[in-house]
Amino acid sequence: MDLIRMLDVDGLAHGLADMSMFPYFDVAHYVVSIMALREQPGVVEVSRRSPFACWFSSMLFCFGGAVLSGVMMAEPPIAPLSNSTAVLLASLIWYLVFYCPWDLLYCCAALLPFRLVLSGMKEVTRTWKVLGGVTQASGKYQDSLLVMIAIGWAKGAGGGLIANFEQLVRGVWKPETNELLKMSYPTKITLMGAVLFSLQHTGYLPLQKHHLMLFYTVFNVVNKSRIVITGSSSSPFALVESVIYRTLFSSSSIHSSSFTALNPDTKKAVANNQLRRYSDSTPSKEPGESRSPSLGSSLRGKKEDRRTAKTKEQEDNGCKKTD
Amino acid sequence: MDLIRMLDVDGLAHGLADMSMFPYFDVAHYVVSIMALREQPGVVEVSRRSPFACWFSSMLFCFGGAVLSGVMMAEPPIAPLSNSTAVLLASLIWYLVFYCPWDLLYCCAALLPFRLVLSGMKEVTRTWKVLGGVTQASGKYQDSLLVMIAIGWAKGAGGGLIANFEQLVRGVWKPETNELLKMSYPTKITLMGAVLFSLQHTGYLPLQKHHLMLFYTVFNVVNKSRIVITGSSSSPFALVESVIYRTLFSSSSIHSSSFTALNPDTKKAVANNQLRRYSDSTPSKEPGESRSPSLGSSLRGKKEDRRTAKTKEQEDNGCKKTD
Amino acid sequence: MDLIRMLDVDGLAHGLADMSMFPYFDVAHYVVSIMALREQPGVVEVSRRSPFACWFSSMLFCFGGAVLSGVMMAEPPIAPLSNSTAVLLASLIWYLVFYCPWDLLYCCAALLPFRLVLSGMKEVTRTWKVLGGVTQASGKYQDSLLVMIAIGWAKGAGGGLIANFEQLVRGVWKPETNELLKMSYPTKITLMGAVLFSLQHTGYLPLQKHHLMLFYTVFNVVNKSRIVITGSSSSPFALVESVIYRTLFSSSSIHSSSFTALNPDTKKAVANNQLRRYSDSTPSKEPGESRSPSLGSSLRGKKEDRRTAKTKEQEDNGCKKTD
Numbered sequence: 001m002d003l004i005r006m007l008d009v010d011g012l013a014h015g016l017a018d019m020s021m022f023p024y025f026d027v028a029h030y031v032v033s034i035m036a037l038r039e040q041p042g043v044v045e046v047s048r049r050s051p052f053a054c055w056f057s058s059m060l061f062c063f064g065g066a067v068l069s070g071v072m073m074a075e076p077p078i079a080p081l082s083n084s085t086a087v088l089l090a091s092l093i094w095y096l097v098f099y100c101p102w103d104l105l106y107c108c109a110a111l112l113p114f115r116l117v118l119s120g121m122k123e124v125t126r127t128w129k130v131l132g133g134v135t136q137a138s139g140k141y142q143d144s145l146l147v148m149i150a151i152g153w154a155k156g157a158g159g160g161l162i163a164n165f166e167q168l169v170r171g172v173w174k175p176e177t178n179e180l181l182k183m184s185y186p187t188k189i190t191l192m193g194a195v196l197f198s199l200q201h202t203g204y205l206p207l208q209k210h211h212l213m214l215f216y217t218v219f220n221v222v223n224k225s226r227i228v229i230t231g232s233s234s235s236p237f238a239l240v241e242s243v244i245y246r247t248l249f250s251s252s253s254i255h256s257s258s259f260t261a262l263n264p265d266t267k268k269a270v271a272n273n274q275l276r277r278y279s280d281s282t283p284s285k286e287p288g289e290s291r292s293p294s295l296g297s298s299l300r301g302k303k304e305d306r307r308t309a310k311t312k313e314q315e316d317n318g319c320k321k322t323d
Numbered sequence: 324m325d326l327i328r329m330l331d332v333d334g335l336a337h338g339l340a341d342m343s344m345f346p347y348f349d350v351a352h353y354v355v356s357i358m359a360l361r362e363q364p365g366v367v368e369v370s371r372r373s374p375f376a377c378w379f380s381s382m383l384f385c386f387g388g389a390v391l392s393g394v395m396m397a398e399p400p401i402a403p404l405s406n407s408t409a410v411l412l413a414s415l416i417w418y419l420v421f422y423c424p425w426d427l428l429y430c431c432a433a434l435l436p437f438r439l440v441l442s443g444m445k446e447v448t449r450t451w452k453v454l455g456g457v458t459q460a461s462g463k464y465q466d467s468l469l470v471m472i473a474i475g476w477a478k479g480a481g482g483g484l485i486a487n488f489e490q491l492v493r494g495v496w497k498p499e500t501n502e503l504l505k506m507s508y509p510t511k512i513t514l515m516g517a518v519l520f521s522l523q524h525t526g527y528l529p530l531q532k533h534h535l536m537l538f539y540t541v542f543n544v545v546n547k548s549r550i551v552i553t554g555s556s557s558s559p560f561a562l563v564e565s566v567i568y569r570t571l572f573s574s575s576s577i578h579s580s581s582f583t584a585l586n587p588d589t590k591k592a593v594a595n596n597q598l599r600r601y602s603d604s605t606p607s608k609e610p611g612e613s614r615s616p617s618l619g620s621s622l623r624g625k626k627e628d629r630r631t632a633k634t635k636e637q638e639d640n641g642c643k644k645t646d
Numbered sequence: 647m648d649l650i651r652m653l654d655v656d657g658l659a660h661g662l663a664d665m666s667m668f669p670y671f672d673v674a675h676y677v678v679s680i681m682a683l684r685e686q687p688g689v690v691e692v693s694r695r696s697p698f699a700c701w702f703s704s705m706l707f708c709f710g711g712a713v714l715s716g717v718m719m720a721e722p723p724i725a726p727l728s729n730s731t732a733v734l735l736a737s738l739i740w741y742l743v744f745y746c747p748w749d750l751l752y753c754c755a756a757l758l759p760f761r762l763v764l765s766g767m768k769e770v771t772r773t774w775k776v777l778g779g780v781t782q783a784s785g786k787y788q789d790s791l792l793v794m795i796a797i798g799w800a801k802g803a804g805g806g807l808i809a810n811f812e813q814l815v816r817g818v819w820k821p822e823t824n825e826l827l828k829m830s831y832p833t834k835i836t837l838m839g840a841v842l843f844s845l846q847h848t849g850y851l852p853l854q855k856h857h858l859m860l861f862y863t864v865f866n867v868v869n870k871s872r873i874v875i876t877g878s879s880s881s882p883f884a885l886v887e888s889v890i891y892r893t894l895f896s897s898s899s900i901h902s903s904s905f906t907a908l909n910p911d912t913k914k915a916v917a918n919n920q921l922r923r924y925s926d927s928t929p930s931k932e933p934g935e936s937r938s939p940s941l942g943s944s945l946r947g948k949k950e951d952r953r954t955a956k957t958k959e960q961e962d963n964g965c966k967k968t969d
Contacts, residue, residue, distance in 0.1 A: 078473055082467040084469060087469060150724055164814065171500065171504050173498030180702055181816070181817050249745055374895045401796055404793050404796055
């Protein structure tokens, strides 16, 4: 019985691993990515004023991972443009999403059942992209786990990681936000995937590649579907993150330390920092809020939502990314 | 009679194609580029405060195309620095433009006849740069028309395309403007050249290379001379652009579409966008203004010039680029 | 007697040249670099809010030179990550500097004697990094002095040169300041080193490499120790810079020149510039202040320190870099 179930999983995993992303899954990726761009504030205006900048932004949303991993590996970031079929397909979808008569494509794809299916299919491509990045990195740097993780992550979540520069194309500059300062859910899940696939590749994770592909894909698709249906953006890692954060990074010792720094400037700067931190922490009542960046911010998010709905909404839109 | 004329054109085209850009045309390119830099607001102050930043900016104006195409092709962006003669020549001209006693060079070169000749010669170098970019790209990506166009464009109009980062060297940051959002005339003419030379290279354009070089060069020089003499910046493509824009990108359908998007945030964001677009479009009376970005903006430019001359002038200076 | 002394220097130089930077000097470099990051305003908050962004910034402080020279030479900027030992060592030090219980490491390292020793050791690594950059560049561009200087400089002072982008990781954007506009002491000394080592490499400087290494290292260590002890940041090149600046870049002729520019916009822009320059120069009483960027700014720095101590302190912290 167990053997048969095992065989089933194995067959399913092999089937998944042999599946081609082109054209259906790629199309889903382009549709979801370009719709995510369109839902950012100000983009519809840009699409009217400057179709070219809008197209370029769309391409960065679709191929951002390849561009970023190219830059990091000193391989031509222009390379995605050499795949004419993919670029023409993405351009066609860009055109339909932004300029389709009666806005047909966008309206259809925004319907819940379609959005659910497309988002699920897009999550499938993430597995392939992360794995592609890990394999590409391992070809150049055999034993380097860190490089594999970095390239796998960049390839899978490139659109989000280069968001600052993608926004610059559209004339928007938000230096105070980036995916390193405050990771979004897709960036986190991609980082986790990059770590797992790198560990599998170096043999530290006793799992076969197609099994890992299956598990990671199913986890992603299920989670994404939950997010699309419930609209909640609570991370499945919130608890783990919170524990790690409290254990490693919340030593309150820094407050009580007495500095004997050489430089009086330094002393003052640190004192100012402490003062500011103190005044910041005073009004916070929940211990979790100021401790865990993910847990805290999601809680805060919910509360503020009720208060300043409009501002928050704009912000959220600014951060919502599907890379 | 026709044959002789044909032979003449052929001989002329061959003569042009065999012409060396070094040193006279290169010098003209450096002079015009560095003068364009100097005419940007705030640059003279920077040249007094920090000669090094000024020199670096000048080099980006002169070699921006090589730097940008290097980055895009994963070839060393430092490479232009290895051509010592070119760098020393450009540096000498930088010095003379900014620090020459009695400002001799700038005053002379700014006289109409000299400016006309230098601008014309600079336009000749554009042909060589675009062609160089297309050839370089075709060496790496044989059949990829898109890569050829991109690299040819980057090589010919690099200074303009990296303007945001060139300005950053001088401590200026204008995220709201870039050449992708609103293309200037040199950027457009270079893009057109890159498309033509790429089509010629792949055989889609039934024209010999040296003939195309001659036609493109003559077109550029004539147009540039017209702009220098009349001071008008009306694009020769305004009509074509306007027609393309109206046909492809101005579907008013998006206004009337009824959204049934899953996400209420999206709905609101789109509604806001529509509202804003509506209120934007209300006061505009000319139909052409809001439709064509190029035609509209040039018309608007002329009207506003009379009203708020000073602000406009600063803006114009900020955008004037000769890359 | 002279011979023996000569032999001693030679032995010392050989000993220094054969010395390995790993692990002690590298550790000193990491400690000093990450402490310099921590002493920047707002970083302690970032380290609480987003440990990952803080870690990434720290890595850019530690390996910025390798990343920048990689980008410039079209070699993978991710390469430093492939040296796992170095990255783990730097990460450990990052953790101890920011999150150590009772802030032990930072408090100890900030004590004058330790800071003195660590700063001195860090300066020793500069020699190796500059030399490494020059050698790397000469491998690719044999005869190009300029490329050697640029890569040696980038490798030795990378952290400072990419400061704008390192700050962006932490959500800080200060476009008005960069190391090209106003060089800090470490950037200047590294540039000088890059010039010397490049001249030595190409044979223009009649000195043996290990002798130059010794002299440059001793000069750096002595100077840095002086700066750490006295707290003064007066450059040892201030006089030379001032002389060069007055000779080459302060031609007052530009004021008196009569422009006959074609473009009326240009004329106005230049006139505005002159006006602004005139109004700027009126209240300045010292002739040196507006002439020499280094001398002037250091004098100005001292005066303003007394007036607006707090603002200045923040600014200074913002500029203090140890790259």
